[in-house]
Amino acid sequence: xxxxxxxxxxxxxxxxxxxxxxxxxxxxxxxxxxxxxxxxxxxxxxxxxxxxxxxxxxxxxxxxxxxxxxxxxxxxxxxxxxxxxxxxxxxxxxxxxxxxxxxxxxxxxxxxxxxxxxxxxxxxxxxxxxxxxxxxxxxxxxxxxxxxxxxxxxxxxxxxxxxxxxxxxxxxxxxxxxxxxxxxxxxxxxxxxxxxxxxxxxxxxxxxxxxxxxxxxxxxxxxxxxxxxxxxxxxxxxxxxxxxxxxxxxxxxxxxxxxxxxxxxxxxxxxxxxxxxxxxxxxxxxxxxxxxxxxxxxxxxxxxxxxxxxxxxxxxxxxxxxxx
Amino acid sequence: xxxxxxxxxxxxxxxxxxxxxxxxxxxxxxxxxxxxxxxxxxxxxxxxxxxxxxxxxxxxxxxxxxxxxxxxxxxxxxxxxxxxxxxxxxxxxxxxxxxxxxxxxxxxxxxxxxxxxxxxxxxxxxxxxxxxxxxxxxxxxxxxxxxxxxxxxxxxxxxxxxxxxxxxxxxxxxxxxxxxxxxxxxxxxxxxxxxxxxxxxxxxxxxxxxxxxxxxxxxxxxxxxxxxxxxxxxxxxxxxxxxxxxxxxxxxxxxxxxxxxxxxxxxxxxxxxxxxxxxxxxx
Numbered sequence: 001x002x003x004x005x006x007x008x009x010x011x012x013x014x015x016x017x018x019x020x021x022x023x024x025x026x027x028x029x030x031x032x033x034x035x036x037x038x039x040x041x042x043x044x045x046x047x048x049x050x051x052x053x054x055x056x057x058x059x060x061x062x063x064x065x066x067x068x069x070x071x072x073x074x075x076x077x078x079x080x081x082x083x084x085x086x087x088x089x090x091x092x093x094x095x096x097x098x099x100x101x102x103x104x105x106x107x108x109x110x111x112x113x114x115x116x117x118x119x120x121x122x123x124x125x126x127x128x129x130x131x132x133x134x135x136x137x138x139x140x141x142x143x144x145x146x147x148x149x150x151x152x153x154x155x156x157x158x159x160x161x162x163x164x165x166x167x168x169x170x171x172x173x174x175x176x177x178x179x180x181x182x183x184x185x186x187x188x189x190x191x192x193x194x195x196x197x198x199x200x201x202x203x204x205x206x207x208x209x210x211x212x213x214x215x216x217x218x219x220x221x222x223x224x225x226x227x228x229x230x231x232x233x234x235x236x237x238x239x240x241x242x243x244x245x246x247x248x249x250x251x252x253x254x255x256x257x258x259x260x261x262x263x264x265x266x267x268x269x270x271x272x273x274x275x276x277x278x279x280x281x282x283x284x285x286x287x288x289x290x291x292x293x294x295x296x297x298x299x300x301x302x303x304x305x306x307x308x309x310x311x312x313x314x315x316x317x318x319x320x321x322x323x324x
Numbered sequence: 325x326x327x328x329x330x331x332x333x334x335x336x337x338x339x340x341x342x343x344x345x346x347x348x349x350x351x352x353x354x355x356x357x358x359x360x361x362x363x364x365x366x367x368x369x370x371x372x373x374x375x376x377x378x379x380x381x382x383x384x385x386x387x388x389x390x391x392x393x394x395x396x397x398x399x400x401x402x403x404x405x406x407x408x409x410x411x412x413x414x415x416x417x418x419x420x421x422x423x424x425x426x427x428x429x430x431x432x433x434x435x436x437x438x439x440x441x442x443x444x445x446x447x448x449x450x451x452x453x454x455x456x457x458x459x460x461x462x463x464x465x466x467x468x469x470x471x472x473x474x475x476x477x478x479x480x481x482x483x484x485x486x487x488x489x490x491x492x493x494x495x496x497x498x499x500x501x502x503x504x505x506x507x508x509x510x511x512x513x514x515x516x517x518x519x520x521x522x523x524x525x526x527x528x529x530x531x532x533x534x535x536x537x538x539x540x541x542x543x544x545x546x547x548x549x550x551x552x553x554x555x556x557x558x559x560x561x562x563x564x565x566x567x568x569x570x571x572x573x574x575x576x577x578x579x580x581x582x583x584x585x586x587x588x589x590x591x592x593x594x595x596x597x598x599x600x601x602x603x604x605x606x607x
Contacts, residue, residue: 122361140414141362143446148366148453 011093014047015057021175022046024294029265030278036285038293040268040278041176048086048117050299051172055195056086058167059156060094068154069096076101076145076153078138080192081110082299083158088119099145099153101138109303158193160237168199176200176294177207186212186293188281190273191247194239196296201243212245212288216280218252248280255279256311259301271299272307329542331583335424335576336439336539337410339448346370352403355442356380356413356423358569366453368412368445372401372460376419376569380426388475388591391467394430398465402458405432405465412438412445416530416537421572425589431469437576440537474575476562476588478596482603484562485521491561492524493553495574496594500566501526503607506598513567515598519605521564527553529570532577545582557584564590564597 001013003020016022022045027038043051063069074097077087084100091098100119102111114121124137139159146155158164176184187204189197201213259275262268270278274297281295301308309315330336345351346369353371355363363373374380379397380389389397403409409427413420417437427435438445445451476484484490499505503518520526531548534540540548549555561584565571568591579587590597597603 124361125358137414140443140446141365144362144366144453147446148455 011047016046016054016171016175018171018174018178021179024176024179025268027266027278030261031282031285033285033289035290036288036293038281038285038295039180040270040274040295040297042268043296043298044300048089050082050086051196051296052082053086054167054171055158055164055193056083056090058163059158059161060087060090062163063154063156064094072152074099074153076142076155077158078142080106081114081303084114084119085110085117087156088114088117092118101142103138107304107306109306113303158195164193164195165199165202165238168196169203172196172296173200173203177204180292180294182207183292184211184294185291186214186281186284186288187296188214188216188277188284188293189296190277190298191215191217191239194236198238198240198243200296205243213243214280214284215244215247216277217247217249218255218276219249246284248283250276250279252276253311256308260308260312263301268297269300269302270297271301271304273298328539330581331542332580335436335580337436338439339445339451342368342410342438342445343451350407351410352401352407353410353412354401354423356411356419358415358419362414362442364455366455369452369454370458372458374423376422380423388426388429391430391470394426395465395467399463400460402460402463403465404463405468408434408436410436410438412441414442416443416533416573417441418569418573421576422569425474425572425575429471429474430467431471439539443537474588476590478592478600480588481521481562481564481590481597485523485604488523489559491555491559492521493555493561493563493574493578494520494524494526495529495563495565495570497528498526500594507566511566513595515595517598517605519598519607521597522604522606525554527555527574529565529573532574539577539581542581545577549578549582557582560586562588562590564593566594567591568593
């Protein structure tokens with residue numbers, strides 16, 4: 001393994017670490033705040049295309065080390081896509097299988113990608129009518145498999161597993177600290193399982209307790225895959241509000257328009273959750289005026305063409321009709 | 325059995341009671357789900373699974389399953405009229421409550437709901453699940469005393485609307501009540517118009533449950549429905565929703581937990597009312 005020449009013996013050696021961090025790229029044309037620099041951490045540069053590679057790798061290795069996999073026992077996990085893609089690809093490359101329980105709202109592209117990555121899919125109608133106690137259909141179905149058929153399935157449970165947090169304490173946090181040479185003043189990230197925000201915040205606060213942790217979330221009723229509104233966070237046991245300074249609620253439509261701006265002005269082909277985070281970072285930069293911000297850009301736009309055209313109809317390619 | 329000061333506590337059983345009574349003769353468990361994949365993946369040992377779409381409804385016209393079909397369903401599930409039937413399901417017992425209403429309609433004497441539904445059982449460490457289907461010994465179930473007074477059909481609903489002498493309880497979400505949406509996102513069963521039946525009180529079904537999916541106490545429910553919701557316990561009552569399942573949930577609350585004397589479930593609900601030409605609608 002040589003990170004300089006980037007020659008590897010297998011894909012696992014490419015997983016991110018302090019020695020092999022994902023890139024940090026400055027936002028230039030979209031940030032008018034001269035005294036507040038903003039850097040995007042491009043998590044789509046991970047081997048399987050998203051920030052979830054980190055948690056998936058940690059969850060999988062933990063199960064392997066504890067002897068929970070093999071002898072016909074597979075993984076079962078509820079996922080809105082990215083964890084499943086990472087987990088399926090990693091698992092198959094290690095000789096395991098994954099049954100991914102996927103909410104029907106997940107974009108078509110992600111469902112196909114999950115199958116391409118080697119997951120078996122079970123699609124459930126989720127969030128029929130959110131209510132207390134209803135839980136989450138995909139989480140409950142995965143729990144059912146793990147409980148009723150424990151000889152066949154084990155559930156890593158990214159929503160409750162401390163290994164999800166640990167992955168970011170060990171990799172993302174130190175990477176950011178090294179890459180910014182300790183100059184970071186603000187961290188901007190979204191909320192999903194909350195492993196990312198809790199893990200990075202825990203590490204950075206250990207280095208400098210003054211670093212502001214800003215969580216950005218879409219307004220209720222959103223369709224930004226992988227993200228959760230605060231009202232939906234009760235399913236995530238990894239949510240630790242004591243580590244978060246501000247939670248910004250941002251109109252979810254801006255996730256799509258800001259993502260397009262990143263694509264067309266910065267050369268960063270960022271997905272909608274990155275667009276949402278950029279909007280939050282710009283609001284805080286305008287408020288705080290001075291700082292050094294790092295934004296976690298979870299994945300790129302390639303999986304979201306359907307959602308992008310839904311929110312920005314002008315992206316729909318129009319065929320030129322010949323007049324005869 | 326549950327107490328909690330309900331008028332008819334005998335219609336609810338707790339998960340611990342179910343665990344203690346698993347496999348006992350005369351006690352039959354039935355899981356009724358919105359998503360029937362859940363039953364296939366794992367269910368309470370000994371439970372049979374009913375699909376509300378294909379087994380609890382007529383497959384040609386829009387109606388509940390006929391008396392003959394209900395008898396066949398019970399016989400094939402090995403249920404006898406004298407059995408204690410415990411119903412449970414996903415989505416906080418929506419379709420289990422619909423099943424409960426249907427069992428009562430066809431006169432089954434002892435039917436109960438498992439408080440908290442399948443999610444509560446799933447999340448309790450000492451409760452088992454199995455993917456194995458139970459071995460069934462078929463019976464010859466006969467319906468003896470159906471009680472169709474538990475069901476409101478459209479003419480009665482229209483009369484109740486114009487007389488204004490009934491409690492009409494709309495249990496859908498606030499956006500469905502105001503007509504902002506006709507159905508929750510992604511739902512295929514819909515209507516031609518949005519809004520509600522004039523005079524109906526908006527008391528969403530979910531106000532009746534605790535965060536763990538169990539029913540609230542009788543005191544809480546009295547406050548929610550009588551003091552705050554405006555339901556007059558002295559009047560006859562009709563509950564409705566979109567397709568009749570959430571309203572079954574509220575029907576159980578009003579008729580059994582609060583003990584109102586005459587409560588009917590309008591299973592035609594908004595998908596029927598909101599599509600009828602010329603009926604009054606409020607937004």
